Amino acid sequence: MNNEKYIEARLPRQRRNINWGTGTFLVIAHAAAIAALFFWSWPAVISAVVLYWVAGSLGIGMGFHRLITHRGYKVPKLVEYFLVTCGMLAIEGGPIQWVTTHRIHHAHTDQTGDPHTPRDGGWWAHVGWILRGTAHIHNRATLERYTPDLIKDRYYILLDRFYYVPLIILAVLLLGFGGWGVMLWGIFLRVTLGLHATWLVNSATHMWGKRRFNTGEDSRNSWWVALISFGEGWHNNHHAHPTSARHGLRWYEIDFNWWGIRTLQFLGLARAIKRVRFNRATSAWQLVRGRRSQKIRQEMAAKA
Numbered sequence: 301m302n303n304e305k306y307i308e309a310r311l312p313r314q315r316r317n318i319n320w321g322t323g324t325f326l327v328i329a330h331a332a333a334i335a336a337l338f339f340w341s342w343p344a345v346i347s348a349v350v351l352y353w354v355a356g357s358l359g360i361g362m363g364f365h366r367l368i369t370h371r372g373y374k375v376p377k378l379v380e381y382f383l384v385t386c387g388m389l390a391i392e393g394g395p396i397q398w399v400t401t402h403r404i405h406h407a408h409t410d411q412t413g414d415p416h417t418p419r420d421g422g423w424w425a426h427v428g429w430i431l432r433g434t435a436h437i438h439n440r441a442t443l444e445r446y447t448p449d450l451i452k453d454r455y456y457i458l459l460d461r462f463y464y465v466p467l468i469i470l471a472v473l474l475l476g477f478g479g480w481g482v483m484l485w486g487i488f489l490r491v492t493l494g495l496h497a498t499w500l501v502n503s504a505t506h507m508w509g510k511r512r513f514n515t516g517e518d519s520r521n522s523w524w525v526a527l528i529s530f531g532e533g534w535h536n537n538h539h540a541h542p543t544s545a546r547h548g549l550r551w552y553e554i555d556f557n558w559w560g561i562r563t564l565q566f567l568g569l570a571r572a573i574k575r576v577r578f579n580r581a582t583s584a585w586q587l588v589r590g591r592r593s594q595k596i597r598q599e600m601a602a603k604a
């Protein structure tokens with residue numbers, strides 16, 4: 301691989317021109333989100349809440365992040381495609397580009413090369429990197445290095461190319477069946493809040509919160525980011541054990557995405573689930589997978 305090309309593509313502080321298309325969309329989305337407040341109705345609120353969960357939890361948290369980025373659990377291919385398609389409604393780009401950015405973040409967390417570290421400034425980590433960074437524009441060499449598993453998938457290639465289409469189709473449907481209020485709430489207000497929730501995982505949870513694990517970077521656990529992002533705020537736990545499908549490790553660490561994955565498991569749709577458990581014998585959190593976790597549970601029960 302041409303390493304120079306790769307470095308050129310990943311340097312976050314490399315000043316590119318502003319992504320005007322993205323910038324314009326974000327300004328319009330914020331303005332329309334405020335306008336939505338004047339079109340309040342129960343159907344509008346309910347559509348926004350349901351879609352916030354579909355896009356944010358099923359799509360980004362369970363699909364983009366815990367399934368196809370980190371492979372914390374396995375599902376049938378059709379279920380995987382369903383979850384990833386839900387993620388398209390968050391309008392955070394196509395799955396290949398999204399996963400590439402996030403795997404680079406894990407490979408270079410808070411170091412040179414991290415696409416969105418608050419060490420380059422809180423604003424940069426939150427949204428600056430979207431406007432001027434390498435979001436959605438990784439070159440071929442970078443994709444081959446970070447997402448060799450996804451770049452062969454024709455459906456994901458299609459989603460990457462036409463990442464805005466599912467949201468446009470949904471917007472037309474909401475406008476047709478629900479009217480302006482439902483569309484403004486279900487698309488613009490919901491998308492804007494969802495984007496900030498994801499961005500806070502990049503900014504706030506690398507600045508504020510507690511650390512359970514000494515991970516050698518700045519990741520933190522933030523209960524309030526977890527609440528608005530369906531559990532993604534337990535970010536220090538996640539950086540310590542990236543492949544764990546469970547991020548909130550204690551019962552009080554609310555992790556909706558984990559409950560969603562458990563629900564898939566009860567439905568017989570999720571298996572080979574990786575998770576972190578506290579091993580009393582070694583006094584350490586350790587990653588277990590599938591049946592082994594049951595075995596450890598039994599052993600712990602026998603000891604207790």
Ligand SMILES: [Zn+2]
Pocket residue numbers: 405409501502506519535539
């Ligand atoms: Zn992080």
Ligand SMILES: [Zn+2]
Pocket residue numbers: 365369370402406538542
């Ligand atoms: Zn991750």
